[in-house]
Amino acid sequence: MNRLFLTTWDRSAYFCPMEQAYDPAQPSAEALSFEKFREEVLQDYRWVVLSRETSLLGRKEVLTGKAKFGIFVDGKEVAQVAMAKFFQPGDFRSGYYRDQTFMFASGLATVDQFFAQLYADPSLEREPFSAGRQMNGHFATRWVDDNGQWLPLTERKNVSSDIAPTAGQMVRGLGLAFASRCFRNVPELAAETGLSRNGNEVCFCTIGDASTSEGQFWETINAAGVLQVPLAVFVWDDGYGISVPKKYQTTKASISEALKGFQKEDGTNGFQIFKVKGWDYAALCETFEEGIRIARETHTPVLFHVEEITQPQGHSTSGSHERYKTPERLEWERQWDGLVKMREWIIANALATAEELELLESEAREEVRRLKQQAWEGYLIPIKKQVERATDLLNDVASKMPALAGGLQQLVKELTALREPLRRDVLRTLNQALLLTGKDEAAYWLRDQYNDLRQENKELYNTHLYNEGPNGALRVPEVKAEFADDAPVLNGFEVLNSYFDRLFASNPKTFAFGEDLGYIGDVNQGFAGLQAKYGEHRIFDTGIRELTIMGQGIGLAMRGLRPIAEIQYLDYLLYGLQPLSDDVATLHYRTKGQQSCPLIVRTRGHRLEGIWHSGSPMGMVLNALRGMYVCVPRNMTQAVGMYNTLLRSNDPGIVVECLNGYRLKEKLPANLLDYTVPLGVPEVVREGADITLVTYGSTLRIVQDAAQLLEKQGISCEIIDVQTLLPFDIHHLILGSLKKTNRIAFIDEDVPGGAAAFMFTKVMEEQGGYRWLDVAPRTITAKAHRPAYGSDGDYFSKPNAEEIQEVVLEMMAE
Ligand SMILES: Cc1ncc(C[n+]2csc(CCOP(=O)(O)OP(=O)(O)O)c2C)c(N)n1
Numbered sequence: 001m002n003r004l005f006l007t008t009w010d011r012s013a014y015f016c017p018m019e020q021a022y023d024p025a026q027p028s029a030e031a032l033s034f035e036k037f038r039e040e041v042l043q044d045y046r047w048v049v050l051s052r053e054t055s056l057l058g059r060k061e062v063l064t065g066k067a068k069f070g071i072f073v074d075g076k077e078v079a080q081v082a083m084a085k086f087f088q089p090g091d092f093r094s095g096y097y098r099d100q101t102f103m104f105a106s107g108l109a110t111v112d113q114f115f116a117q118l119y120a121d122p123s124l125e126r127e128p129f130s131a132g133r134q135m136n137g138h139f140a141t142r143w144v145d146d147n148g149q150w151l152p153l154t155e156r157k158n159v160s161s162d163i164a165p166t167a168g169q170m171v172r173g174l175g176l177a178f179a180s181r182c183f184r185n186v187p188e189l190a191a192e193t194g195l196s197r198n199g200n201e202v203c204f205c206t207i208g209d210a211s212t213s214e215g216q217f218w219e220t221i222n223a224a225g226v227l228q229v230p231l232a233v234f235v236w237d238d239g240y241g242i243s244v245p246k247k248y249q250t251t252k253a254s255i256s257e258a259l260k261g262f263q264k265e266d267g268t269n270g271f272q273i274f275k276v277k278g279w280d281y282a283a284l285c286e287t288f289e290e291g292i293r294i295a296r297e298t299h300t301p302v303l304f305h306v307e308e309i310t311q312p313q314g315h316s317t318s319g320s321h322e323r324y325k326t327p328e329r330l331e332w333e334r335q336w337d338g339l340v341k342m343r344e345w346i347i348a349n350a351l352a353t354a355e356e357l358e359l360l361e362s363e364a365r366e367e368v369r370r371l372k373q374q375a376w377e378g379y380l381i382p383i384k385k386q387v388e389r390a391t392d393l394l395n396d397v398a399s400k401m402p403a404l405a406g407g408l409q410q411l412v413k414e415l416t417a418l419r420e421p422l423r424r425d426v427l428r429t430l431n432q433a434l435l436l437t438g439k440d441e442a443a444y445w446l447r448d449q450y451n452d453l454r455q456e457n458k459e460l461y462n463t464h465l466y467n468e469g470p471n472g473a474l475r476v477p478e479v480k481a482e483f484a485d486d487a488p489v490l491n492g493f494e495v496l497n498s499y500f501d502r503l504f505a506s507n508p509k510t511f512a513f514g515e516d517l518g519y520i521g522d523v524n525q526g527f528a529g530l531q532a533k534y535g536e537h538r539i540f541d542t543g544i545r546e547l548t549i550m551g552q553g554i555g556l557a558m559r560g561l562r563p564i565a566e567i568q569y570l571d572y573l574l575y576g577l578q579p580l581s582d583d584v585a586t587l588h589y590r591t592k593g594q595q596s597c598p599l600i601v602r603t604r605g606h607r608l609e610g611i612w613h614s615g616s617p618m619g620m621v622l623n624a625l626r627g628m629y630v631c632v633p634r635n636m637t638q639a640v641g642m643y644n645t646l647l648r649s650n651d652p653g654i655v656v657e658c659l660n661g662y663r664l665k666e667k668l669p670a671n672l673l674d675y676t677v678p679l680g681v682p683e684v685v686r687e688g689a690d691i692t693l694v695t696y697g698s699t700l701r702i703v704q705d706a707a708q709l710l711e712k713q714g715i716s717c718e719i720i721d722v723q724t725l726l727p728f729d730i731h732h733l734i735l736g737s738l739k740k741t742n743r744i745a746f747i748d749e750d751v752p753g754g755a756a757a758f759m760f761t762k763v764m765e766e767q768g769g770y771r772w773l774d775v776a777p778r779t780i781t782a783k784a785h786r787p788a789y790g791s792d793g794d795y796f797s798k799p800n801a802e803e804i805q806e807v808v809l810e811m812m813a814e
C-alpha cells in the first residue's frame with residue numbers, strides 16, 4: 001500500500017522522456033518536467049474516466065434495447081492506459097474484446113466509433129473496425145489499401161482484427177511477433193522498411209485470466225519461449241471467466257505461479273514474467289516499460305500477470321455478476337476499483353485536487369454523452385431516410401391505386417410507428433407492398449427502391465469474403481505450363497523440389513516451415529537440400545504444434561510476407577483448423593477488406609495407410625474454410641501451378657498434395673515459376689461420350705483405372721478433374737460435359753455426404769444439371785468409417801476401380 005504514496009519522481013522518468021534530463025540542481029527544469037508529468041497523468045486519468053463512462057452508457061444502451069449485446073473494459077482501464085504508453089508506431093496488437101481503453105489511449109478508436117460498433121452501424125466510415133460485422137469491442141486498424149497493397153505498417157500502430165473465440169488471438173500474436181524475428185534475421189528483407197525496421201516491432205497480446213486455460217495459450221507460450229520472439233502477453237486477471245472463478249481454471253489459481261518453469265534464466269530461453277496489480281498505475285507503467293524494452297531489444301517474450309482487476313459491471317450485458325460473486329467479493333471490487341485507486345493516488349501525490357478531478361470527470365461524462373448521441377444519429381439517420389423514401393413511395397402508389405390504399409396505408413403506419421427501424425423493416429415493408437401491387441406500372445419506383453436496397457444491403461453485409469480488388473486470386477491470369485521436347489521426367493517430389501528451389505531464390509519474402517520440413521526437407525523431400533541453400537531462417541523445422549504453425553503463418557502473411565506453412569498430414573489439419581476457420585477464413589470479411597492474410601497451407605493427404613495417414617476429410621475443410629481457397633491437385637505439376645496462382649494474390653489457400661503421388665513420374669515444366677493454374681477451372685483429363693465422372697486428387701487415378709475397365713466393355717467415360725473445390729467450376733464446364741453424356745457420378749474418398757455431395761449440389765443446383773440427366777446422378781465415396789490399415793484396408797475402405805465400374809454399369813443399364 002505504501003508504494004502508492006511514494007514520491008513519483010523516481011518513476012517519472014518512465015512517463016516523460018524529458019525527465020531523463022532532469023537535474024535537481026536546476027529547479028526550472030524540474031518545474032517544467034513536473035508540469036509535463038502532471039499533464040500526462042491527468043491525460044491518462046481522463047482516458048480512464050472517458051472509458052468508464054463509455055462502459056456505463058454502453059450497458060444502458062443495451063438494456064434499453066438500442067443495441068443487442070455489450071461487453072466493456074470497466075475495471076481494466078488503468079492497466080490499459082499504462083499499456084498504451086509503450087505501444088509505438090510499428091507495433092502490433094493481437095487482443096480480445098476487453099481493450100477499449102487501450103484503443104482510446106492509443107488514438108486508434110474514438111468514443112463515437114465505439115458506439116457505432118455497439119449499434120452495429122454497417123458504415124466503414126463510422127465503424128472503422130468491422131463495418132458493423134463484429135460485436136462491440138472487436139477492434140482492427142487498416143493494413144492494406146483497396147488495391148491490396150500493404151500500407152507502411154512501421155509508421156502505424158497496428159491492431160489485428162479481434163475474434164471472439166477465447167485465446168484465438170494467441171496464435172496470431174505469436175506469428176505477428178515471429179515476423180519481427182524473420183525481418184531481423186533475413187538481410188534480404190532490410191529494404192522493406194514499410195514492413196519492419198530491423199524487427200523492432202513488439203506484438204502486444206492481451207488475454208483474460210480464464211482464457212489461459214485454453215490449449216492455444218499453452219501452445220503459444222511454449223512456442224514463444226522456444227522461438228524467442230518479441231511477444232508481450234498481458235493477462236488481465238479479474239478472477240473470473242464469466243461465472244467460473246480461477247480456482248477452477250488455473251493450477252494454483254495463478255497463471256504466473258503455474259508458468260514458473262517458463263521463466264528465462266541466464267543462458268536459457270523462456271519468458272520474462274512480471275506480476276503487477278491492476279489498480280497500481282505507477283507500478284503498471286514501470287513494469288510495462290521495462291518488459292516492453294526487453295521484448296523489443298532482445299526478442300525475449302514477456303508475460304505480465306496483471307492481478308487484482310475488478311469488473312464493476314460484471315462480464316457483459318448478458319448477465320449480472322451478483323448471481324455468482326459473494327457480497328465480500330463485490331465489496332472488495334468496489335474498494336479496489338482501479339479508477340478509485342488512481343484518483344486517490346493523484347490526490348495523494350498532489351497532482352490535482354479533488355475539485356480539479358471533478359471538473360475533468362464531468363467534462364468527460366458530457367463528452368461521452370455527446371459522442372454517443374452523435375453515433376446514434378449517424379447510425380439511425382440513413383435508415384430513417386430509407387423509411388421516409390419508402391413511405392413517400394407507398395403513399396404515391398396508394399394515390400394511384402385507390403383499391404389498395406387501405407392496405408398500403410396500413411403498411412406506412414406500421415413502418416413509421418417503429419422508433420428504431422432496421423434496414424430489414426424497410427425491405428419487408430416494400431416486399432409486402434409489392435405483393436399487393438403485383439407487377440402494376442404504378443409500383444415501378446417502389447420496385448426500383450426495393451431492388452436498390454437489396455443491392456445496397458448485399459454490399460453492406462455480403463462482400464469481401466475474398467479479395468475483390470486486383471489482388472484477388474481469381475484475377476490471376478492463366479499461364480500454361482510449357483515443356484521442352486527433352487523435358488526431364490522426374491519423381492513428383494523432385495518437380496516440387498525444383499520449384500521450391502527457384503521460388504526461394506527469386507522471392508526473399510517466401511518462408512516455409514513445419515514439422516520435419518527444415519533439416520530433412522519435409523517427409524517427402526519437397527524441400528530436400530533447400531535449408532542448406534536458403535538458410536534456417538527461411539526454411540525451418542517447428543515443434544509438433546499445428547495450431548501455432550498456423551499462427552506463425554498467419555502472422556507472417558498479415559505482415560506482408562509469403563509463408564508456406566506445412567501441416568504434415570491432412571489428418572492433422574484438425575489440430576490447426578481452429579485458427580484457419582475462425583481467423584484466416586473470416587479476416588478479410590470481418591474487416592471489410594482492411595486486412596488480408598495470404599497464407600498458403602501446404603499439406604498432403606488422401607490415400608496412404610491407415611486411419612490417420614490416409615484421410616480425406618474434404619467436406620470438413622470445405623465447410624470450415626469458406627474464405628480460403630481449397631486446391632486439390634492431381635499431381636505435383638498442377639500443385640506448382642496452384643502455388644504460383646496463390647502467391648500472386650492476397651487470398652489464403654490450402655493445397656492438398658496427393659500423398660501417393662510423390663514418386664509418380666512427371667515431366668518437368670520449363671516455366672516453373674511462371675505458369676499458373678486458374679482456380680475454379682476444371683480440366684477434362686479424358687474425353688468420353690457415355691458418362692461424366694467428376695473427381696480430384698488421388699481418386700482420379702482410381703477413376704482412370706475404372707475408365708479403362710469400362711472401355712473394354714464398350715463404355716466411354718469422360719473424366720473431369722475439378723482441380724479446386726473452392727472455388728468450384730466457376731465457368732460450369734461440368735454442365736457442358738453433362739449435356740453431352742446425360743449421366744454423371746461424383747467420386748472421391750471423403751465420407752458419404754462429404755465433398756462428393758458438395759460437388760453434386762453445385763452441379764445440380766447451381767448449374768441446373770438436373771435438367772440434362774437421363775438417369776439418377778450418383779456419388780461414390782469412401783465408407784463412413786476411417787480407412788483400415790494395409791492395402792486391403794485401403795481397397796475396402798475407399799472407392800476402388802471395380803466398385804466404380806459396377807456403379808457405372810448400373811447407371812448404363814438404367
Ligand atoms: C472458445 C470459446 N469458448 C467460450 C467462449 C464464451 N466466452 C466468452 S468470454 C468467456 C470468459 C472469458 O474469461 P476471461 O478469459 O477471464 O476474460 P474476461 O472476460 O474475464 O476478461 C467465455 C467462456 C468463447 N468466446 N470462446
Ligand SMILES: [Mg+2]
Pocket residue numbers: 208209210236237238239240241242
Ligand atoms: Mg477474467
